[in-house]
Amino acid sequence: MAKEKKTVSTKRTKGASAKTRLPASKQTTASRVPILSRVAPELKGQIVNRHAGTDTASRWWPGLAWFGMTMLGILVASGSAIWLSSLQQSRYQVKAALPLTTPPTLTARAPLTGLPVTAEAAARRPWVVVVENFVTVRPQSGLSAADIVFESPTEGGITRLLTIYQSQLPTTVGPVRSARSYFNDWARPFAPLYSHSGGSDRALQQLRTGYGGITDVNEFANGAAYERNTSLTPPHNLFTTPERFFSYAREHEFELESLTPNLTFATTLPAAPSTNSITLPYLPQEYEVQYLYQPTLGTYQRLVDGTTQLDATTNQVLAVKNVVVVFTDIDPIPGDPLLRVNLRTLGQGEARLYTGGKVYQGTWRKTTLDSMLEFVDANGQTLPLQPGNTWIAILDSSQAALVTTPTPTLAP
Numbered sequence: 562m563a564k565e566k567k568t569v570s571t572k573r574t575k576g577a578s579a580k581t582r583l584p585a586s587k588q589t590t591a592s593r594v595p596i597l598s599r600v601a602p603e604l605k606g607q608i609v610n611r612h613a614g615t616d617t618a619s620r621w622w623p624g625l626a627w628f629g630m631t632m633l634g635i636l637v638a639s640g641s642a643i644w645l646s647s648l649q650q651s652r653y654q655v656k657a658a659l660p661l662t663t664p665p666t667l668t669a670r671a672p673l674t675g676l677p678v679t680a681e682a683a684a685r686r687p688w689v690v691v692v693e694n695f696v697t698v699r700p701q702s703g704l705s706a707a708d709i710v711f712e713s714p715t716e717g718g719i720t721r722l723l724t725i726y727q728s729q730l731p732t733t734v735g736p737v738r739s740a741r742s743y744f745n746d747w748a749r750p751f752a753p754l755y756s757h758s759g760g761s762d763r764a765l766q767q768l769r770t771g772y773g774g775i776t777d778v779n780e781f782a783n784g785a786a787y788e789r790n791t792s793l794t795p796p797h798n799l800f801t802t803p804e805r806f807f808s809y810a811r812e813h814e815f816e817l818e819s820l821t822p823n824l825t826f827a828t829t830l831p832a833a834p835s836t837n838s839i840t841l842p843y844l845p846q847e848y849e850v851q852y853l854y855q856p857t858l859g860t861y862q863r864l865v866d867g868t869t870q871l872d873a874t875t876n877q878v879l880a881v882k883n884v885v886v887v888f889t890d891i892d893p894i895p896g897d898p899l900l901r902v903n904l905r906t907l908g909q910g911e912a913r914l915y916t917g918g919k920v921y922q923g924t925w926r927k928t929t930l931d932s933m934l935e936f937v938d939a940n941g942q943t944l945p946l947q948p949g950n951t952w953i954a955i956l957d958s959s960q961a962a963l964v965t966t967p968t969p970t971l972a973p
Contacts, residue, residue: 569622597615627782633792633802645730671728673708675826675948678728686819692722693738696847698797699865703731705872705879711747714891714956717900718844723747727821732874734799735782740764749773751932754810756786758799761901774933776815778806785809813823822933827945833919839884841954842963848955852884854918855894861915861947882949885913885936886964887925906957911961912936914944 591841651765669683692701695710702709704724723744724734740760745767748755752774757780759765768777778800782786786809790798810817826923839861852861860880863870870879890905912925914936923938934953936944956964 578789592873597785604734605929607928617873633746647658650729653664664738671708672821672823673725674950675824676728678782682728684818684820686817687751688726688730688756689748689819690724690756690801691738691744691758692724692734693736693797694720694722694848694865695797700735700871700873701736702800702873703734704870705875706731706734708950710950711744711954711955712850712904713741713743713904713951714843715741716897719850720843720848721935727751730803733800734882736793736797736800736872737801738796740768740779741901741904742767743904743906745772745775746927746930747934749775749930750822754778754815756801756805756806757786758779758972759794769906774819778815781810783813788854808823824933824946824951825943826948830917830919830945830947833921835917835919836915836965839886839915839967840963841886841956842964843956844958852881852915854915855880856918859917859947863952881952882916883946883951885951885953886913886915887934887953888912888957888958888961889925891955910958912944913964914946916947 645935663677667677708726709725715721722784740757742763787801835852839852847866851864863879888911909926914921
């Protein structure tokens with residue numbers, strides 16, 4: 562290749578005159594625009610020298626071009642300045658429009674968790690929602706926001722959840738299902754707004770005639786307070802949100818504030834046997850529950866049928882501060898085709914409290930329909946609930962021996 566280039570260079574040198582060859586920088590221009598005086602000498606006297614400024618027309622066009630370019634520059638510059646000014650002004654206007662937010666002042670204690678809340682939250686009327694726990698609807702929505710959750714068999718061993726919201730509200734809650742009379746009994750002391758979709762005959766009869774301070778918001782008669790998720794199969798697709806539910810409640814002038822009974826919470830935990838896992842033998846197997854203690858968090862991770870249970874709204878693992886197991890009498894209703902049960906809610910029975918990786922043996926008691934469910938030790942002292950949420954599991958008394966037995970060592 563080097564040899565070929567040299568040959569070409571030699572030919573070019575020979576073919577060009579030293580006098581007429583232009584510099585390399587001007588060869589292109591010279592070849593495109595010939596010099597008129599050289600190619601037509603007879604016109605030399607008529608050629609105008611444009612650099613001498615003797616042609617008026619020739620001066621007009623450059624001047625006009627200069628004026629146009631100047632005006633264009635002025636317009637561009639002024640337009641840019643106006644655009645930048647408006648951009649800065651709009652930016653300042655956006656910043657000025659942003660509201661200054663301050664964190665809420667937590668001046669009160671939540672009656673059902675013992676945690677700091679605003680005075681407004683502390684005065685909020687409890688909202689009770691019956692939530693389905695069927696295998697195909699997990700994970701459910703809104704469980705992580707509940708202050709208290711009751712878990713109980715309802716039919717054929719299948720469990721259902723009674724959720725109580727007071728200190729905070731869920732984004733969405735559901736699927737909402739039907740009420741039971743024992744759910745009514747546990748809800749009654751809170752005098753709540755009560756969300757459900759239908760119910761057993763006994764439960765509906767109680768609510769129709771007025772059951773304590775409960776405000777019944779049955780979906781059958783208050784459909785506007787709820788919504789159906791059309792991508793799911795009925796009856797497993799009923800949900801509600803605080804916006805929808807409380808808008809309906811205000812429209813119908815339901816009372817939204819009340820004094821909520823206060824639970825008693827302990828600041829320190831007395832010595833007790835330790836255990837890091839709890840197994841609740843609900844049947845069928847798909848409803849068996851485990852709680853695994855997480856020492857670094859001080860809460861229990863909830864598993865159902867061996868799978869960690871999440872909140873569908875937040876996608877977070879359900880974390881529970883206190884787990885209480887209540888043993889009572891659960892009997893199938895004779896001849897009921899749905900295998901529903903009767904469940905004793907009054908009187909007393911064995912109870913176990915799991916908190917802080919420890920277990921406390923005690924007794925549950927509820928003396929009247931309007932009295933709170935209490936958990937006490939052998940001396941009648943309240944079992945040491947820690948501030949936080951509480952899940953209450955209901956089991957038949959015959960299953961007490963099947964629940965995980967704590968290790969015999971005492972935790973400090």
